[in-house]
Amino acid sequence: xxxxxxxxxxxxxxxxxxxxxxxxxxxxxxxxxxxxxxxxxxxxxxxxxxxxxxxxxxxxxxxxxxxxxxxxxxxxxxxxxxxxxxxxxxxxxxxxxxxxxxxxxxxxxxxxxxxxxxxxxxxxxxxxxxxxxxxxxxxxxxxxxxxxxxxxxxxxxxxxxxxxxxxxxxxxxxxxxxxxxxxxxxxxxxxxxxxxxxxxxxxxxxxxxxxxxxxxxxxxxxxxxxxxxxxxxxxxxxxxxxxxxxxxxxxxxxxxxxxxxxxxxxxxxxxxxxxxxxxxxxxxxxxxxxxxxxxxxxxxxxxxxxxxxxxxxxxxxxxxxxxxxxxxxxxxxxxxxxxxxxxxxxxxxxxxxxxxxxxxxxxxxxxxxxxxxxxxxxxxxxxxxxxxxxxxxxxxxxxxxxxxxxxxxxxxxxxxxxxxxxxxxxxxxxxxxxxxxxxxxxxxxxxxxxxxxxxxxxxxxxxxxxxxxxxxxxxxxxxxxxxxxxxx
Numbered sequence: 453x454x455x456x457x458x459x460x461x462x463x464x465x466x467x468x469x470x471x472x473x474x475x476x477x478x479x480x481x482x483x484x485x486x487x488x489x490x491x492x493x494x495x496x497x498x499x500x501x502x503x504x505x506x507x508x509x510x511x512x513x514x515x516x517x518x519x520x521x522x523x524x525x526x527x528x529x530x531x532x533x534x535x536x537x538x539x540x541x542x543x544x545x546x547x548x549x550x551x552x553x554x555x556x557x558x559x560x561x562x563x564x565x566x567x568x569x570x571x572x573x574x575x576x577x578x579x580x581x582x583x584x585x586x587x588x589x590x591x592x593x594x595x596x597x598x599x600x601x602x603x604x605x606x607x608x609x610x611x612x613x614x615x616x617x618x619x620x621x622x623x624x625x626x627x628x629x630x631x632x633x634x635x636x637x638x639x640x641x642x643x644x645x646x647x648x649x650x651x652x653x654x655x656x657x658x659x660x661x662x663x664x665x666x667x668x669x670x671x672x673x674x675x676x677x678x679x680x681x682x683x684x685x686x687x688x689x690x691x692x693x694x695x696x697x698x699x700x701x702x703x704x705x706x707x708x709x710x711x712x713x714x715x716x717x718x719x720x721x722x723x724x725x726x727x728x729x730x731x732x733x734x735x736x737x738x739x740x741x742x743x744x745x746x747x748x749x750x751x752x753x754x755x756x757x758x759x760x761x762x763x764x765x766x767x768x769x770x771x772x773x774x775x776x777x778x779x780x781x782x783x784x785x786x787x788x789x790x791x792x793x794x795x796x797x798x799x800x801x802x803x804x805x806x807x808x809x810x811x812x813x814x815x816x817x818x819x820x821x822x823x824x825x826x827x828x829x830x831x832x833x834x835x836x837x838x839x840x841x842x843x844x845x846x847x848x849x850x851x852x853x854x855x856x857x858x859x860x861x862x863x864x865x866x867x868x869x870x871x872x873x874x875x876x877x878x879x880x881x882x883x884x885x886x887x888x889x890x891x892x893x894x895x896x897x898x899x900x901x902x903x904x905x906x907x908x909x910x911x912x913x914x915x916x917x918x919x920x921x922x923x924x925x926x927x928x929x930x931x932x933x934x935x936x937x938x939x940x
Contacts, residue, residue: 476595477588478586478588478597481588481595481615481620482580482581482586484620485577485580485581485615485620486581488577488620489574489577489578489581492518492520492573492574492645493519493520493645493646494517494518494519494520494645494646494647494648494649495516495517495518495573495643495644495645495646495647496515496516496517496518496642496643496644496647496649497514497515497516497571497573497621497622497640497642497643497644498513498514498515498516498640498641498642498643499513499514499571499638499639499640499641499642500512500513500514500638500639500641501513501514501528501570501571501636501637501638501639502636502637503635503636503892503893504633504634504635504636504637505635505636505892505893505932505935506892506893506935507935510530510892510893510935511530511531511532512528512529512530512531513527513528513529513531514526514527514528514529514571514638515527516571516572516573517647517649517653517654518572518573518574519647519649519653519654522541523541523542523653523654524539524540524541524564524572524654525538525539525540525541525653525654525659526538526539526569526571526572528894528895533911534552535552535911536551536552537549537550537894537895537909538551538659539888539895540654540656540659541563541564541654542654542655542656544558544656545558545559545560545561546558546559546560546561546563546888547656548888548895548897549656549659549660550909551659551660553876553909553912553914554660555876555909555914556656556660557897557907558656559884559885559886559887559897559899560884560885560886561885561886561887561888563887563888564888566887567603567604567887567888567890568601568602568603569603569890570603570611570625570627570636570638571625571638573622573643575602576613576622576625578602579599579600579601579602579611579613580597580599580613582600582602583599583600585600586598586599587599590617591614593616593617593623594614594615594616594617594623594624595614595615595617595620596612596613596614596615597612597613597615598610598611598612599611599613601627601628603627603890604889604890604928605890605892605928606925607629607630607635608627608628608629608635608636609628609629609630610627610628610632611625611626611627611628612625612626612628613625616643619645621640621643621645622638622640622643623639623640624637624638624639624640625637625638636892833848833859833861833873834873834913834934834937835861835934835937836871836930836931836933836934836937837933837937838929838930838932838933839863839930840866840867840922840926840929840930841866842865842866842867843863843864843865843866843867844863844864844865845861845862845863846862846863846864847861847862848860848861848862851872853872853874855877856874856875856876856877857874857875858872858873858874859872859873859874860872860873861873867919867921867922867923867926868919868920868921868922869917869918869919869921869922869927869930870917870918870919871915871916871917871930872915872916872918873913873914873915873916874913874914875912875913875914876909876914884899884900885899886898886899886900889906889908889924889928889931891908891928891931891932891935892932892935893910893932893935894908894909894910895908896908896931898924898927900918902920903918903919903920904918904919904920904922904924904927905917905918906918906927906928906931908931910934910935915931915934917930917931
């Protein structure tokens with residue numbers, strides 16, 4: 453009997469050992485994660501991030517690259533607004549790039565070692581390793597940790613992290629506030645350890661230029677809104693627009709117009725100037741003339757202060773003559789969808805007319821300048837919907853930042869600070885010591901010691917919040933308070 457009892461006990465113990473095979477507890481997973489981090493050489497991940505920190509959810513596509521020892525590339529794209537922001541770290545420092553604004557901000561920092569980011573694998577694993585009160589569960593495919601959140605935003609208290617059972621790759625992250633409301637969600641749809649990158653993958657210039665090359669011409673300065681090419685023999689219909697369109701680049705409003713002919717496609721509407729078309733449809737505009745089937749304008753267009761221009765027969769989208777210039781400004785030129793080539797180019801300055809040509813650089817410059825002027829003219833002031841206790845708005849005034857128009861709002865009281873808003877046109881590069889600040893809806897850069905400046909862009913506007921006494925936590929709240937606000 454005693455021997456039988458011993459056999460039963462041995463069988464039960466062996467069964468428990470077998471049952472435990474393949475299952476890991478929190479301690480063994482944590483030990484494995486420590487080894488993964490210590491041996492980590494590179495990875496590439498992508499997914500979707502949803503923020504519930506504003507009035508309505510904001511969705512971003514996230515792509516993360518890492519290569520040992522300290523090379524990082526993070527791309528955040530808001531598809532709804534067609535805006536991409538790139539963060540790089542390489543041997544030259546840390547860069548925050550805003551390619552669609554041609555802006556690059558360079559500074560010296562040990563980011564991201566000094567702060568966590570919800571989409572970085574190192575940040576997720578470190579939060580698990582450092583929380584001794586971590587909670588651990590499993591589901592069918594993942595190990596799930598519930599740990600403290602270690603982010604700059606103090607309202608984010610805890611996070612749940614799903615790691616793949618096979619290789620510990622991140623699958624899903626949920627970050628909650630102190631009331632257990634989920635504020636940030638990250639879904640990884642792809643994650644690869646040991647990724648091989650090109651030599652210049654983390655180069656600043658490559659990331660600026662490759663982003664631009666990957667973008668369509670739609671909406672770019674001097675481009676047609678439809679992206680159609682009007683300078684080819686079988687060009688499609690050009691887009692319409694008062695200031696930018698294929699086949700009719702932007703003219704100065706008080707300059708002479710230049711009329712060209714389109715090839716097998718209707719021309720675009722423009723405020724100044726007209727282009728005939730083989731189909732007989734003429735561009736509409738304040739100075740446009742009718743067109744005949746032969747591609748000739750029966751009524752020449754006249755500039756506000758200049759002589760009328762005549763058009764020649766159409767031949768592969770090129771016109772014969774350009775009109776005389778006006779004393780008040782330079783004329784535009786017909787251009788293709790990319791705004792770089794066109795049929796007629798006129799450099800209207802002090803009455804001097806240009807001749808037809810294939811490279812409408814004048815039209816490109818005019819179109820770009822007109823777009824910039826339009827942005828400046830339509831610039832609206834955005835006021836944060838948050839004020840620190842004991843602070844009130846003092847005044848608002850227009851200022852100049854180089855050649856750019858800007859607005860400065862001053863606040864005073866318990867804390868004193870200024871908020872400068874502008875629509876940048878030129879590229880600027882800084883080389884100050886600083887750090888990245890995660891605002892949730894975008895990334896900002898904080899620089900300075902005694903007087904700090906927080907710089908970020910949102911919806912095409914660059915913000916600069918400067919103060920000598922406002923705490924950084926309050927600076928972040930003010931910066932977050934411009935989200936979803938409308939320019940006045």
